[in-house]
Amino acid sequence: MDLVSYADLAVELVNTREPAVDALRDLDTLRSLLLIRPHLMGRVTSRDLEAMRQLRHDLRSVFEAAAAGAVDRAADGVNQLLLRHPIHPALSNHDGQEWHLHLSEDGSVPDRYAAGAAMGLSLVVGARGFRALGVCAADDCDNVFLADGSGKRRRYCSPACRKRSGGQ
Template structure:
């Protein structure tokens, strides 16, 4: 499925942040996800992003208008049209010169909100008991229930074994 840059890439970055371990380097995560420019993340920004990750996690547990509006209310920037790097006009939700934590907060909040408005069922958390991995469902039919084939297989094998004991 094709998503616009905010509903797709930004929402995917939100999922990557939520899935990040407490010791994972957030600067490297953002760069690997294609978010630029990142620059060094200082300790205050790191703490702010870690706090933001907890708020993003709530969206994957309960994607709702209320939860997403609360996230959007925490971003203090005005959208504007940008044409940087020779790209076609596109929206930005924070100034390019804003601190990284503010830019990531605006980007991920608007990304999840855009995706929710377009396809609210595409924001997911793995259905396997004990797995807390979140994902953005980019499948063609939009019916994804698991974070990976591995989790899906584990659930289906367990169901099969319950139905057909040895």
């Protein structure tokens, strides 16, 4: 997993808040979010669930500020997260791979998740600018997404949302 792809953690967590049913409503739904990230797995309690919901809120605010062009506010949001959840890099050669840079697996699940998401977002913004952070413009969709940041600003999370909204 390269370090930029940690930004996907932010997108995946924010997008658990769906209009119809909250996909982060109890410990089971939190565990299924973590299933695809075995290195983030760990014992979780209801306090961790609360922390993850708070983190989801904070990350959404960053995407919303970026999409509204309020880049200072977006940067401030990322910096707050980086301060609150410092990253602890570590070399790893898991699963027979070459030694590569990873985040340490110490600490609580929400702390590690937040550190990874904030660092990934920082790398994305450093490479592509805040234009890369988007909130879907479809009326019935709350999703956030990462765009490549070049050309015209992307407005929809998916081709399906663009088509439904009659957008380009």
